[in-house]
Amino acid sequence: MQVARLHGPTDIRIADEPEPPPPAPGEVTLQIKTVGLCGSDLHMYETGRIGYTVASQPFVLGHEFMGEVAAVGEEALDGEHQPLRIGQRVAVEPAVPCWRCELCESGHPNLCPHHYFYGLFPEDGALRERMNVSARNCFPLPDSLSDEVGPLLETLGVAIHTVDLSKLRIGATVSVLGAGPVGLLITRLAVLAGASQVFAFDKFDWRLRVADAWGATYAYNVDDCDPADVVMDLTGGRGVDVAIEAAWSDHSVQQAAEMARYGGRLVLVGIPPDDKLQLQHSVARRKGLTIIMSRRMKHTYPRAIQLATSGRVKLEELVSHRFDLSQTAQAYASNAAYERGINKVILRVG
Numbered sequence: 001m002q003v004a005r006l007h008g009p010t011d012i013r014i015a016d017e018p019e020p021p022p023p024a025p026g027e028v029t030l031q032i033k034t035v036g037l038c039g040s041d042l043h044m045y046e047t048g049r050i051g052y053t054v055a056s057q058p059f060v061l062g063h064e065f066m067g068e069v070a071a072v073g074e075e076a077l078d079g080e081h082q083p084l085r086i087g088q089r090v091a092v093e094p095a096v097p098c099w100r101c102e103l104c105e106s107g108h109p110n111l112c113p114h115h116y117f118y119g120l121f122p123e124d125g126a127l128r129e130r131m132n133v134s135a136r137n138c139f140p141l142p143d144s145l146s147d148e149v150g151p152l153l154e155t156l157g158v159a160i161h162t163v164d165l166s167k168l169r170i171g172a173t174v175s176v177l178g179a180g181p182v183g184l185l186i187t188r189l190a191v192l193a194g195a196s197q198v199f200a201f202d203k204f205d206w207r208l209r210v211a212d213a214w215g216a217t218y219a220y221n222v223d224d225c226d227p228a229d230v231v232m233d234l235t236g237g238r239g240v241d242v243a244i245e246a247a248w249s250d251h252s253v254q255q256a257a258e259m260a261r262y263g264g265r266l267v268l269v270g271i272p273p274d275d276k277l278q279l280q281h282s283v284a285r286r287k288g289l290t291i292i293m294s295r296r297m298k299h300t301y302p303r304a305i306q307l308a309t310s311g312r313v314k315l316e317e318l319v320s321h322r323f324d325l326s327q328t329a330q331a332y333a334s335n336a337a338y339e340r341g342i343n344k345v346i347l348r349v350g
């Protein structure tokens with residue numbers, strides 16, 4: 001089968017590799033259909049590392065994906081404890097926790113220290129024609145959701161978890177720094193959750209247009225303004241209840257702290273390329289900010305599927321570019337260069 005493997009920074013090669021073995025108990029074999037390209041994949045692609053994880057050997061990227069069940073192991077129950085059947089289309093939650101450590105047992109499987117994650121070194125991801133996955137991580141897709149939006153349920157899951165952590169209250173004011181797919185989905189969820197004002201910031205106008213269409217009260221280009229000044233002006237000097245950082249830039253955490261109100265919440269979901277958090281201590285301290293780091297998600301797929309099926313979140317509007325598996329290197333290069341109009345890139349595998 002065809003596999004796209006990352007051999008080192010910006011070095012993706014397609015090769016013919018052996019098929020996966022028959023699925024073990026609790027596993028299914030998936031015929032992979034689509035894979036989304038994520039900002040975290042770009043870090044790995046450009047530098048061969050993300051945070052303190054360094055890819056010391058070639059491996060396969062791809063953690064946002066969906067596929068069709070091609071073979072079923074014994075006791076292959078999906079994420080809602082239903083038996084999986086051959087031919088079913090499923091989206092896959094990429095993190096596989098141990099389910100028996102202190103964190104898992106106390107309701108935080110997203111923080112399990114013993115987990116593995118499809119598409120994060122050393123675990124191979126979905127840029128290949130077939131792979132075995134944990135059945136429990138599979139969530140069947142309704143017919144109304146296309147193959148193309150399946151991978152975006154992972155992105156939406158990350159956004160849902162972030163908004164959960166923000167404890168957003170109805171009528172609250174929110175700012176979202178960064179309008180990539182995660183930032184845009186957070187913006188949309190904040191609107192749906194009843195925020196009274198939602199500020200969106202980004203450096204790409206085409207993304208700000210989506211924020212605007214999805215209900216942001218204000219959408220500003222960070223190259224044309226000082227985001228903190230804008231928020232302070234438009235909130236009468238008060239600041240927002242919740243500031244969410246979903247960008248990668250050096251200043252975005254600081255800006256988010258500056259635009260939060262006294263006693264406000266700062267939620268960080270962006271991953272900086274230099275692995276450093278830059279924040280002036282006194283700004284956060286004097287306001288008594290609650291700072292929360294968002295890590296992955298907790299059983300958010302059923303809610304994500306509901307939101308997408310009902311049309312309240314239009315995942316298809318995020319898909320800007322499509323490539324075949326054989327064009328994986330080109331897809332990554334286009335995304336890394338931020339070609340005009342680029343938002344979510346989808347790779348079509350099968």
Ligand SMILES: [Zn+2]
Nearest residue numbers: 038039040064
């Ligand atoms: Zn991702």
Ligand SMILES: [Zn+2]
Nearest residue numbers: 098101104112
């Ligand atoms: Zn665990």
